[in-house]
Amino acid sequence: MIKVGIVGGTGYTGVELLRLLARHPQVRVEAITSRSEAGLAVSELYPNLRGHYDELRFSEPDPARLAACDAVFFATPHGVAHALAGDLLARGTRVIDLSADFRLRDAEEWAQWYGQPHGAPELLDEAVYGLPETNRERIRTARLVAVPGCYPTAVQLGLLPLLESGSIDPGRVIADCKSGVTGAGRGAKIPSLLAEASESMKSYGASGHRHLPEIRQGLGDAAGGPVELTFVPHLTPMIRGIHATLYGQLGDDAGDLQALFERRFADEPFVDVMPAGSHPETRSVKGANMCRLAVHRPGGGNTVVVLSVIDNLVKGASGQAVHNLNLMFGFDETAGLDAPAMLP
């Protein structure tokens, strides 16, 4: 049994960590922080957790208490892990960061996209990008893991087989993505109000979203060179879910794409390549640590269309974070993560 801490326990990804870890046989949540709810019992704020964490209360972030844990999750806005991760690592606590603080390898690029200087550039060399489907072996020994963003997870998984095999032109890739409103976090924001977000849909960040450099970095690694990506995110009136529709231009010698995808993900417990002709729905992954993919070649032409769905809070954040924890501590990869999706 290991002890874990969660910084940012009142947000959507924090409470999702609690829900998943409640079923984890080898993990005990020892500390959970919130500055605004310090002193409150977890089960009082989140009655769905009654009976699971009855002794646990939110507390102010206390470095000594966090350092007594084997691992600490950061489910906080960007910048928070920059400030605290170095101290925890120095005291022997491993860090799993759900924010974007350590996802980009280049501190200058991070500063440009996040509008503030990188707060811990000295840790970037040892940070491991926590996409198990590409980095499994490095994650096992990592002390600091940067859990990928939600859009970056859905987009990279959908494009990896095509770019790794050189099947598509890396100069012309399009990712048209839709997210539910929990992607924007639990903080009060006007665009997340029911009257603003329901019965409507809109794009945002079309000329540059902060996930663009992260996705480009990952796809570039897969392709072995730069990838020109057009990425347009949209806000849709659903609570959870990401739907990515991905377009690539095939070369003349593209083979059996269905077989390519099935081979690439044959041993992956959290990627499901659906039968040819499928159209995965976001509700088929709601609450589950799963990415469902379908690959299409409309009219047998040169454009490949990949459909990729995840739950932004599970495979797009907290579930993937627990998967990383399982790898880092040598647990069964699926521990705490074997629940199927909820339908409807």
Ligand SMILES: NC(=O)C1=CN([C@@H]2O[C@H](COP(=O)(O)OP(=O)(O)OC[C@H]3O[C@@H](n4cnc5c(N)ncnc54)[C@H](OP(=O)(O)O)[C@@H]3O)[C@@H](O)[C@H]2O)C=CC1
């Ligand atoms: N929502 C999603 O779908 C996804 C989110 N992420 C990332 O995960 C992180 C958390 O997201 P989400 O759960 O949605 O965010 P929320 O806004 O819902 O929650 C943020 C949490 O962080 C705490 N917090 C805020 N500021 C600080 C601070 N300065 N020091 C310590 N704690 C702080 C808050 O509690 P309090 O203020 O009380 O301390 C709260 O518990 C973000 O970086 C986000 O980008 C990644 C993938 C998907």
Ligand SMILES: CC(=O)N[C@@H](CCC(=O)OP(=O)(O)O)C(=O)O
């Ligand atoms: C709907 C919505 O607002 N989504 C967020 C992305 C989700 C997220 O939390 O970003 P990370 O994965 O990088 O942490 C956005 O576009 O900024």
